[in-house]
Each structure stands twice: as C-alpha cells, then as structure tokens.
Amino acid sequence: MKPSIPKGTRDFSPIEMVKRNYIFDTIRDVFKKFGFLPIETPSMENSATLMGKYGEEGDKLIFKILNSGDFLKEADQELLANKDSKRVTSSISEKALKYDLTVPFARYVVMHQNEITFPFKRYQIQPVWRADRPQKGRYREFYQCDADVIGSNSLLNEVELIMLIDEVFTKLGVKVKILFNNRKILSGIAEEIGAPDKFHDLVYSLDVNDKLGAFGVSQEMTKRDFSIEQIEKVDDYIRKVNNKAPESFRSFSELFKNSANGQRGFEELNSVMNNFGQYDFNGVLSQENKIKLFNKLEIDISLARGLEYYTGAIFEVKVEDDRSSFTSSICGGGRYDDLTGIFGLPNMSGVGISFGADRIYDVLEEANLFPKDAEATTKLLIVDYANDIPLALSILKQVHDANISAELYPDETKKFAKQMDYAEARRIPFVVILSKSNSNEVELKDIRSGKRETISLSELVDFIK
RNA sequence: GUGAUUGUAGCUCAGUUGGUUAGAGCGCCUGAUUGUGGUUCAGGAGGUCGCGGGUUCGAGCCCCGUCUUUCACCCCA
Numbered sequence: 001m002k003p004s005i006p007k008g009t010r011d012f013s014p015i016e017m018v019k020r021n022y023i024f025d026t027i028r029d030v031f032k033k034f035g036f037l038p039i040e041t042p043s044m045e046n047s048a049t050l051m052g053k054y055g056e057e058g059d060k061l062i063f064k065i066l067n068s069g070d071f072l073k074e075a076d077q078e079l080l081a082n083k084d085s086k087r088v089t090s091s092i093s094e095k096a097l098k099y100d101l102t103v104p105f106a107r108y109v110v111m112h113q114n115e116i117t118f119p120f121k122r123y124q125i126q127p128v129w130r131a132d133r134p135q136k137g138r139y140r141e142f143y144q145c146d147a148d149v150i151g152s153n154s155l156l157n158e159v160e161l162i163m164l165i166d167e168v169f170t171k172l173g174v175k176v177k178i179l180f181n182n183r184k185i186l187s188g189i190a191e192e193i194g195a196p197d198k199f200h201d202l203v204y205s206l207d208v209n210d211k212l213g214a215f216g217v218s219q220e221m222t223k224r225d226f227s228i229e230q231i232e233k234v235d236d237y238i239r240k241v242n243n244k245a246p247e248s249f250r251s252f253s254e255l256f257k258n259s260a261n262g263q264r265g266f267e268e269l270n271s272v273m274n275n276f277g278q279y280d281f282n283g284v285l286s287q288e289n290k291i292k293l294f295n296k297l298e299i300d301i302s303l304a305r306g307l308e309y310y311t312g313a314i315f316e317v318k319v320e321d322d323r324s325s326f327t328s329s330i331c332g333g334g335r336y337d338d339l340t341g342i343f344g345l346p347n348m349s350g351v352g353i354s355f356g357a358d359r360i361y362d363v364l365e366e367a368n369l370f371p372k373d374a375e376a377t378t379k380l381l382i383v384d385y386a387n388d389i390p391l392a393l394s395i396l397k398q399v400h401d402a403n404i405s406a407e408l409y410p411d412e413t414k415k416f417a418k419q420m421d422y423a424e425a426r427r428i429p430f431v432v433i434l435s436k437s438n439s440n441e442v443e444l445k446d447i448r449s450g451k452r453e454t455i456s457l458s459e460l461v462d463f464i465k
Numbered sequence: 466g467u468g469a470u471u472g473u474a475g476c477u478c479a480g481u482u483g484g485u486u487a488g489a490g491c492g493c494c495u496g497a498u499u500g501u502g503g504u505u506c507a508g509g510a511g512g513u514c515g516c517g518g519g520u521u522c523g524a525g526c527c528c529c530g531u532c533u534u535u536c537a538c539c540c541c542a
Contacts, residue, residue, distance in 0.1 A: 004515095007533070057540055060466075100542085128542085133466080135536055144542060307541090332542065356542025383502095420502035436501095450503090 008132070008140025018377065019370050020143075023172070023357050024125055027145045030168050034160060036123035036147045041104040043127070047096045053103045053339075055308045061130045064093040097129035101146040102309070102352060103339065109150055109350075110343040118151030125357075137328050137359045146333075148352025150340075157351050158272045158313045158335070162297060165317060165331060165353060170294040172360065173369045175321040176330070177296045181303040181314045182269045183334070188262015189237055192255065193230040201226070202234070209302035214238040217302075241301040268312060269299065296320065310334035315353055323367035330359045378428045379464055380406035383419040385434035392434050395442065395457065402461040423447055430464055 005011065012020060050062055067074065071092045079088040098104050101124045109116065125145045132138055147164065149157045162178060169176045186203060190196045205220040212219075217238055221231045233255075240252045253270075256262035276297055277290035303314050312335035319326045333353030340348040364370050380399055385392035385408065392408055399406040409419045423431050429447055436443035442460055445452045455463060 004533080055540095057466095061540080130541080132540075134534090138541075142542065328541070330542065354542065359542055415502085417502040424503085433501095452501090 006140070008134035008138075010139065010141075014377075019364070020357065020361060022370065023360055023364070024143075024145065026171050027168055027355055027357070028123070028125060030164060030171065031123035031145075031147050033167075034121075034147070034164050036121045039105075039108060039122050039124055040126060041098070041101070041108055041124070043097060043129075044095045045098050045104055045107065047090070047094055049107050049343075050096050050099055050103060053307075053309055053342075054099060058099065058307065061132055062099050063097040063129045063131050064089055065095040065097065067092055067094055098126075099130060100128050100307075101126060101144050101354065102148065102307075102336070105146070105148060105150075105352075106336075106339040106350070107343055109348065110340050110345045113345055119149055119157075120151055121147070121149045123147045137326060137362055139358055142359075143357040145355040145357055146352055148350055150350035150352075151348055153349050155268060155272050155313075159275050159291075161315065161333070161351065161353050162272070162276070162293070163291060165315070166293045166295050166297075168355065169317070172364065174319060174324070174360070174363055174367065175295060176317050177298060177320040178293075179298055179300040179303050179316045179318065180269070180273070181300055182265040182312055183304075183310050183314055184261050184265025184312060185269065185301065186265075186304060188256050188259040188265050189234060191259040192257075192262055193226075193233045195226065195230060198224070198226070203304040205234075206238075206302040207304060209238055209242070210300070214242060237301065241299065265312075272313065273297070273299065307334075309336040309339050311337040312349075313351060319363050321363075321367055323369070324363045326359065326363045326366065328359065329356070330363060331355045378405045378407050378426060380404060380430045380432065381409060381419075381423045381426070381428045382406070382432045382434055383409045383423070384416055384436075385409075386412040387435055391437070391439060394439075395432065395434075395437075395460075398457070399461060399464070402465070404461065404464055420447075432460075 044065055047062075047064065051059055054062075072080065074091065075088060076091040079091065105122065105124065109120065123146060125143065127141055127143050129141050132140060134140060147161070149160075162180070165176075165178055186206070187196065187199060190199045190202050193202075195202065201224040202221075205217050205224060205226075208216040208220050214235055218231050218235055221234060226234075237252070237255060240255070253263065253266045256266060275291055277292045300316070303316055314334040315332055316329045317331035318329055331353060333351070335349065335351040337349045338346065339350060340346070382392050382396060389412070396406055396408060409422060420431065422428075424447060431445045431447060433443040433445060433452075436454075439457070441454050441456050443452060443454055444460065444463070
C-alpha cells in the first residue's frame with residue numbers, strides 16, 4: 001500500500017523541527033519570565049466539555065472520536081435508520097479532539113480548584129485539531145501556545161499580556177500590529193441602537209470596516225435589515241474610531257448614553273490603553289511613565305472574534321512586515337468572565353492569549369527570519385577512523401566532555417567521499433580526518449572554507465568552540 | 466460548508482490535435498580519471514503517468530467518480 005497521511009496534517013523533518021523548537025523555546029522563555037506555569041491536558045476531551053463553547057461554526061469543526069466496541073448497537077436506532085448523521089453523532093461519539101487550549105484549561109481549573117492557588121497563571125503548548133479545509137496558514141493539526149491568568153478581574157492582566165505579546169514578537173524579529181477591542185463596546189453599540197437581538201448581524205457588519213471602511217459597514221447593515229437611524233448611528237461610531245486622533249476617541253464615550261455596558265467597555269479599553277506611550281486619552285500619566293512598545297498597538301472596533309466565550313477584552317495580532325505577505329492573525333485572545341461557570345465554578349474571570357506557532361513558522365520562513373545557526377546541530381564529525389577506532393572514541397569522549405556536540409560517521413567501512421558528503425548534508429562545520437591524525441595532533445577540516453590544518457588535540461576543543 | 470486548482474522517475478518539470486518500447490536536468494549506484502570528497506568520462510538502477518470506472522481499434526492526454534495538493538470565501542491560530 002502507498003503510504004499517506006490525513007489531509008491537513010504534516011510530517012516535520014529534522015531541519016523543520018529545529019526551527020519549530022526555536023519558536024517554542026522563544027515563546028516558552030517569555031511565558032516563564034512573566035511568571036506563567038506549565039500544564040498539559042489530554043488530546044481528547046469528553047464531547048460535552050467542548051460542544052457549545054465555540055459557536056455554531058466552531059462546533060462543526062470539532063473532530064469527533066468514534067466510540068469503541070459495537071457502537072452501532074448502542075446508537076439511537078431511530079436516528080440511525082433515518083440517516084440523521086448530525087444527531088446520531090452524539091450517540092456514537094462521546095469523545096472529541098480538543099479544538100483549543102482555553103476550554104480544556106477551564107475544565108482543568110474546575111477539576112483542580114482545590115490544589116490551585118488563585119490567581120492562577122498557566123501556560124500550555126500543545127497541538128489542537130480542527131476539521132477545517134486546509135489552505136494557506138490553516139492546518140487541521142497545529143500547535144497553540146497559550147498563556148492565561150484566571151481568578152483575577154484586574155485589567156493589569158490585559159496590560160501584561162500586551163507587553164508579553166510585544167516581547168515575543170520582538171524576540172522573533174517580526175514586526176506586528178496588536179489589535180485591541182472590548183466586546184462590551186460591541187454589545188454597547190447593539191444596545192445603543194436598540195438591536196441587542198441582532199448582535200451577530202452587527203458584528204458581521206462591523207467586520208467589513210477593516211477592508212471596506214465605514215461605507216462598507218453601512219452597506220452590509222442595509223443588507224441585514226437595519227433601519228436607517230441604526231445605520232447612521234453606527235456610522236458615527238465607526239468614523240470616530242477610524243479617525244485615530246485621541247480627542248476623537250474621547251468623544252466616543254459620549255455616544256453611550258443609554259448603555260452601561262458600552263460605557264464600561266469604553267472605560268476598560270481606555271484604562272488599558274492608557275498605560276502605553278502610544279496613547280494618551282486623558283493625559284493623566286506623563287509620557288515618561290508609560291510603557292514603550294516595540295510594535296504598534298491599535299484599537300480596532302471591528303474586531304469581534306468568533307469564539308463565543310469572550311466577554312471583555314479582545315486581542316488579535318497581525319503581521320505588519322514588508323518581508324511577509326501573511327494576512328491572517330498569528331495570535332489572538334481575550335477575557336472570558338464565566339467559562340468555568342458551566343462546569344460549576346462561577347465568578348472566575350480569566351484572560352489569555354494564544355500564539356499560532358505554525359503560522360508564526362510560515363511568517364518567519366517567508367521573511368527569512370530564522371537564525372542561521374538554528375540549522376547546525378552537530379559541530380564536529382570524525383571520519384576515516386577505521387584504522388584506529390580506540391583513538392576515534394577517545395577524541396569523541398574528550399570533545400563530548402567539553403560539552404560540544406560531536407559524532408563519528410556511523411559506518412567506518414564507507415568510502416571517504418561518502419563520509420564528507422554526510423558532513424556537508426548535515427551542515428556539520430568541522431571534520432577530523434583520523435587517518436591523518438595521531439594521539440597528539442589531529443587533521444581538522446573546516447567544511448565551509450575547505451581549509452585543512454593540523455592542530456594539537458588540546459587545541460581542538462577551543463578551536464571548535 | 467461553497468467555489469476553483471493540482472497530481473508523470475527520489476526532487477524540479479517536459480510530454481504537441483489521443484497513435485508504436487513515456488523523456489530531460491539534478492540526485493542516486495558502479496567503474497575509470499583526478500595529489501588528497503566536491504573535476505572529468507563511461508555505464509547503470511528507478512515510473513502499473515494518484516486511484517477506480519468509462520469512451521475508443523488505441524488514453525499520460527477525452528468523460529465520470531474518488532482521494533490528494535494549493536488557493537479564495539466562510540471562519541480562525
């Protein structure tokens with residue numbers, strides 16, 4: 001049979017793994033620095049844990065796992081006879097692959113609440129699965145790197161997460177734009193125009209602001225049967241936000257006369273943004289005391305995010321780098337006030353962000369931002385050693401003891417040319433040709449320059465280092 | 466989920482309006498040559514043309530189905 005792997009999944013070669021690990025290590029280091037602690041959860045969860053948390057679209061993208069044994073006997077025979085796939089699923093599948101790391105985390109918090117010290121800061125780097133159709137930057141199995149703080153209402157957590165995002169992308173060398181919004185503003189607008197029941201239609205309409213501007217939003221709202229007064233009111237909001245001037249944004253709050261939700265959303269947004277040097281809405285803090293970010297931080301009122309559980313802050317990060325054409329978001333997150341409530345632990349607000357490692361990989365690859373030394377693993381190869389294997393092994397031991405990665409060519413019977421090809425293919429920078437060496441001096445070749453020289457064994461370690 | 470797109474040797478690709486034993490470059494293997502792998506020369510292995518069905522005297526080229534690739538929409542990391 002011809003070997004293959006499922007659609008949307010990938011194998012990773014050693015070269016790719018070294019680069020992937022570079023991303024994971026960078027993100028993990030920043031997570032640790034900010035005080036987050038690691039956990040892991042299983043690949044699969046009970047379907048009931050996952051279903052209903054991601055909205056209608058999200059639920060459809062959850063991979064279900066078939067029950068074991070004679071599952072058709074256990075199934076609802078009537079639904080089975082009617083070939084009602086959608087409804088019969090729940091009777092033949094009780095488990096599912098996890099769709100993100102946030103919901104399993106909420107489940108974890110509830111199950112381990114007695115052992116956790118709150119506020120709890122955890123990070124988690126694991127694969128998740130989505131039954132999406134693959135395309136650019138979209139895979140069916142991909143890694144998320146999450147950091148969440150749960151059990152704290154403080155908006156300083158939002159501030160810290162923005163600092164964390166800025167630091168990660170600064171370390172990776174990618175220029176990005178951090179978009180920030182608050183879901184309360186969105187529901188505030190819905191309330192203000194008297195259409196809280198059309199929240200989703202409003203969000204979808206606002207979404208086109210990004211591409212088509214205020215006029216596009218009006219058009220979209222017309223399509224979705226909003227009244228002229230409603231459209232005009234929203235248009236007012238949009239224009240105030242699209243105009244990036246602080247005084248324009250300040251006047252924004254005056255628009256929420258009838259919505260406490262909207263007013264609060266504005267205050268939350270304001271109090272977070274005010275910590276950063278790029279914004280100065282009310283001029284309270286002097287510029288010197290504000291945090292300077294390497295990347296851009298912007299308010300984007302159209303930012304809604306599909307995940308249903310967000311209730312406050314919403315983050316999204318997009319690449320803004322000439323060297324990359326990547327347009328989809330590479331990091332996102334937000335605040336969820338009651339994710340644990342459904343599992344029986346109310347009043348536990350959390351906020352977190354999720355880095356899309358695979359998309360970040362694509363960006364770094366496209367923009368050529370991987371450090372070059374990320375490719376070399378072994379520093380030294382010993383070749384042509386068949387005549388004196390004990391000497392070869394003793395040199396190997398000495399180099400290893402100096403904490404340098406080195407190896408023997410794995411087959412002493414192969415031709416010299418083969419052994420040199422191996423060094424080149426593996427990008428090993430140095431080769432010791434043992435047939436021309438003795439217990440005092442070794443013949444060392446630098447593969448990149450092609451130069452050979454004889455140096456003493458004691459110098460070897462320092463030379464390679 | 467909707468609409469396109471791709472699939473020929475290990476890799477990158479040719480293959481004309483359907484017509485005899487399906488090609489190239491690189492790579493790989495063998496031998497020779499070369500004062501020290503990387504040069505040059507000679508030879509060689511390797512493909513049921515994604516899979517299944519159909520049309521035809523005859524299909525890599527046409528039709529249907531299916532899987533896969535890539536992309537847009539939707540949604541999202």
